[in-house]
Amino acid sequence: MQRTSHVILTSHVDQIFKAAPSLQWGAKSAEQRGPVIATFTNPNHRNAIGSHSGGYTVYRALSIASGNYPQDHRPDLTNTMPTDDLGPHPSWSEPDRIISIDPWGAHVFQHFGDMLKEGHNIQPTIAVTKAHLRIAEIDDAIDAGRLKIDNKVILPNRDVVVTKAALEPVWYLPGLAKRFGVEEGELRKILFQETGGMFPELVTRPDLKVLLPPIGSTTAYVFGDITDLSAPEKPLTCRVHDECNGSDVFGSDICTCRPYLIHGIEEAIRAAQDGGSGLIVYYRKEGRALGEVTKFLVYNARKRQEGGDSAATYFHRTECVAGVQDARFQELMPDVLHWFGVRHIDRLVSMSDMKYNAIVNSGISVGERISIPDELVPEDARVEIEAKKAAGYFTAGNVLHGNDLDTVKGRNLSE
Amino acid sequence: MQRTSHVILTSHVDQIFKAAPSLQWGAKSAEQRGPVIATFTNPNHRNAIGSHSGGYTVYRALSIASGNYPQDHRPDLTNTMPTDDLGPHPSWSEPDRIISIDPWGAHVFQHFGDMLKEGHNIQPTIAVTKAHLRIAEIDDAIDAGRLKIDNKVILPNRDVVVTKAALEPVWYLPGLAKRFGVEEGELRKILFQETGGMFPELVTRPDLKVLLPPIGSTTAYVFGDITDLSAPEKPLTCRVHDECNGSDVFGSDICTCRPYLIHGIEEAIRAAQDGGSGLIVYYRKEGRALGEVTKFLVYNARKRQEGGDSAATYFHRTECVAGVQDARFQELMPDVLHWFGVRHIDRLVSMSDMKYNAIVNSGISVGERISIPDELVPEDARVEIEAKKAAGYFTAGNVLHGNDLDTVKGRNLSE
Numbered sequence: 001m002q003r004t005s006h007v008i009l010t011s012h013v014d015q016i017f018k019a020a021p022s023l024q025w026g027a028k029s030a031e032q033r034g035p036v037i038a039t040f041t042n043p044n045h046r047n048a049i050g051s052h053s054g055g056y057t058v059y060r061a062l063s064i065a066s067g068n069y070p071q072d073h074r075p076d077l078t079n080t081m082p083t084d085d086l087g088p089h090p091s092w093s094e095p096d097r098i099i100s101i102d103p104w105g106a107h108v109f110q111h112f113g114d115m116l117k118e119g120h121n122i123q124p125t126i127a128v129t130k131a132h133l134r135i136a137e138i139d140d141a142i143d144a145g146r147l148k149i150d151n152k153v154i155l156p157n158r159d160v161v162v163t164k165a166a167l168e169p170v171w172y173l174p175g176l177a178k179r180f181g182v183e184e185g186e187l188r189k190i191l192f193q194e195t196g197g198m199f200p201e202l203v204t205r206p207d208l209k210v211l212l213p214p215i216g217s218t219t220a221y222v223f224g225d226i227t228d229l230s231a232p233e234k235p236l237t238c239r240v241h242d243e244c245n246g247s248d249v250f251g252s253d254i255c256t257c258r259p260y261l262i263h264g265i266e267e268a269i270r271a272a273q274d275g276g277s278g279l280i281v282y283y284r285k286e287g288r289a290l291g292e293v294t295k296f297l298v299y300n301a302r303k304r305q306e307g308g309d310s311a312a313t314y315f316h317r318t319e320c321v322a323g324v325q326d327a328r329f330q331e332l333m334p335d336v337l338h339w340f341g342v343r344h345i346d347r348l349v350s351m352s353d354m355k356y357n358a359i360v361n362s363g364i365s366v367g368e369r370i371s372i373p374d375e376l377v378p379e380d381a382r383v384e385i386e387a388k389k390a391a392g393y394f395t396a397g398n399v400l401h402g403n404d405l406d407t408v409k410g411r412n413l414s415e
Numbered sequence: 416m417q418r419t420s421h422v423i424l425t426s427h428v429d430q431i432f433k434a435a436p437s438l439q440w441g442a443k444s445a446e447q448r449g450p451v452i453a454t455f456t457n458p459n460h461r462n463a464i465g466s467h468s469g470g471y472t473v474y475r476a477l478s479i480a481s482g483n484y485p486q487d488h489r490p491d492l493t494n495t496m497p498t499d500d501l502g503p504h505p506s507w508s509e510p511d512r513i514i515s516i517d518p519w520g521a522h523v524f525q526h527f528g529d530m531l532k533e534g535h536n537i538q539p540t541i542a543v544t545k546a547h548l549r550i551a552e553i554d555d556a557i558d559a560g561r562l563k564i565d566n567k568v569i570l571p572n573r574d575v576v577v578t579k580a581a582l583e584p585v586w587y588l589p590g591l592a593k594r595f596g597v598e599e600g601e602l603r604k605i606l607f608q609e610t611g612g613m614f615p616e617l618v619t620r621p622d623l624k625v626l627l628p629p630i631g632s633t634t635a636y637v638f639g640d641i642t643d644l645s646a647p648e649k650p651l652t653c654r655v656h657d658e659c660n661g662s663d664v665f666g667s668d669i670c671t672c673r674p675y676l677i678h679g680i681e682e683a684i685r686a687a688q689d690g691g692s693g694l695i696v697y698y699r700k701e702g703r704a705l706g707e708v709t710k711f712l713v714y715n716a717r718k719r720q721e722g723g724d725s726a727a728t729y730f731h732r733t734e735c736v737a738g739v740q741d742a743r744f745q746e747l748m749p750d751v752l753h754w755f756g757v758r759h760i761d762r763l764v765s766m767s768d769m770k771y772n773a774i775v776n777s778g779i780s781v782g783e784r785i786s787i788p789d790e791l792v793p794e795d796a797r798v799e800i801e802a803k804k805a806a807g808y809f810t811a812g813n814v815l816h817g818n819d820l821d822t823v824k825g826r827n828l829s830e
Contacts, residue, residue, distance in 0.1 A: 040609060051611040053706035055470045055630040061609035063739060065602050066595040073738030079719035080712035080736060083828050127711035130828050134793065135666040136551035159668065166707035180481040187480050194455060194476035196466040198613045198629070214613070214629040215470040217707050219660060245634060245697070248664045251550040253574065282660070291468035292581035292632050296542035297495035304494035321495060323488030324478060378549065413498050413545045
């Protein structure tokens, strides 16, 4: 391939390619907005920085290096279109409403079919499909009579029917800068420098306004009809969940992540069965977006500190190791909700004040907030939950303060 | 901070900093090898490309941009050291044996304490901690009498006791090139270009041999004593599992991922209870390292194709959309096993011929291979499992070929 025969370190302004379709973020229609092109088949067509599939672009590059992946591959998108009609919602073109995903990212086949035929390699950044779920704890909920087989959301064989969407990050940098209250140039500079030099085009190509960063995609699970998410008369139950592999998959008892997620799924199913709908959004922000190595280091520091693991020092220990209590941003999280056209959440299954504030500040109203039921909190997770409640997390129950927080202790490492 | 006042696009050879500790990959001791420094506190100390925490470095950068994260933070590593003694194993300094993680990455406090005191910001790339797991399906296995409460691996309250490690990718580029059979310069060029320009230093700094790429970390769960993993007289049961969020967390029935993972955990617990040990390694390679958007597009293409979803066309449909049947590399996978000093696996809970070959080719012998029990394969996952068996996956049972593969059909999207 020609493009590997020499190295282009960065494309400077005099290398701006006229063949690249222009992007008008927030335009009224997909055609006016233009397609996001972050593929390499024809570098002259690129109008975004970064590339598809988040960090998996590194695997793709290795696959090319080892000769397994045909560098000039064009995806055959036949039959890949979303399984459900969705949008466009007004939010898709409201200024600054959606800036971290591409609202038209699921419909490239539909809106940019002619450009695809002309040879532009435009890839979907959102995919929507159907699935059946089997979850052991949901089986238990059926056995206990808390959920019923309705032959619609839960089938006689206990399969739970969902529509699900995977959404890649597509960041509109001016919108991102505005949302975080920084100057766009400063944001670009810090993104480049503090990642060890990812994407020189962040600083050399101010004309490129869109970045596909190497972070994980987001997954949304819809219970009930996907169009009901935007129907105000249909009660919506929603949980926005940040990944925690140790609990979500392996059931570690130091936090409430899986129990709360499963409770959210149970509530979402119930809402769909009661004539409303349910939505679970799963964000890839392992360990508060600090990663699992930092998370495990913090566990050790918490459990070995003088006096043992304690709700009183929970946040402090994280900050000592990680530099921040939390590196997540809830500011970008509501974009997925807006993509579905959500305007009101009747029941928000979350205690996080940061999530609540981000949702409400983004223009979505919230009715009730649902705490995790006390009986679902693992014994060793009481340290975390009491620390969070004391720090401002929502709860319908008691909040401990001062010396009382010292009394909430976790297990030692030797137990 | 000085380093954000102007932009350094890339550091050229004349900017090589003498203050950076040298790295001798594969050296006999940690001190001879030298610490990997990928932090930004003092850029003159950096001896690696990229940065810590994989893709979460992007969140860290955003956190700095928004003013939440103190750019000059140094982690307080007090009490964060591994909970268990581990290594050094001979594999840690055998040539080319470990090239995708830093074997000394868990012990920076122990080996580089003096340099830490002198002001080098050296961060662990591996963390080892203890945990208790509660898994609904393991509860069922106890109820069914397949697992017993032994008050050691399974406690009376049904907690499963594990030691777990999180391991960040730390790639030694000459070793990586050798393992994939490409020239190092070519590998660097493709990694830079096919990721959309991550890390110009890949091509401008051939003297920097180590890369911390923005991909997910790996997690290892050890059942029994961690030192038994390297003891040939202790029978080892092992599963190497590639992430599948849709099944691992949400129980989607289109594949066997969670059922097989849980079966692996059950087998690993049983091995530990029977005087051996168990090891589950969880790799972040969602959707065969193609990402979830591609995965869902493929699901739609499979289920909408003429004749419906079928084992006969399973791999072909993936290749049409994704360009490859599989973008994973099992070539790097055994490094974690070698870090634990594994030399023989008595029972490998995997049917993948690619995983088996990678393990055996890396110098670890394998006794028995354990298929997923037939009763654990969800109905809709028969398409995948029969296609894989026909393509060379290990099975103790029958393999279908030709027209027989056509008869294995999946559900339609409307069901």
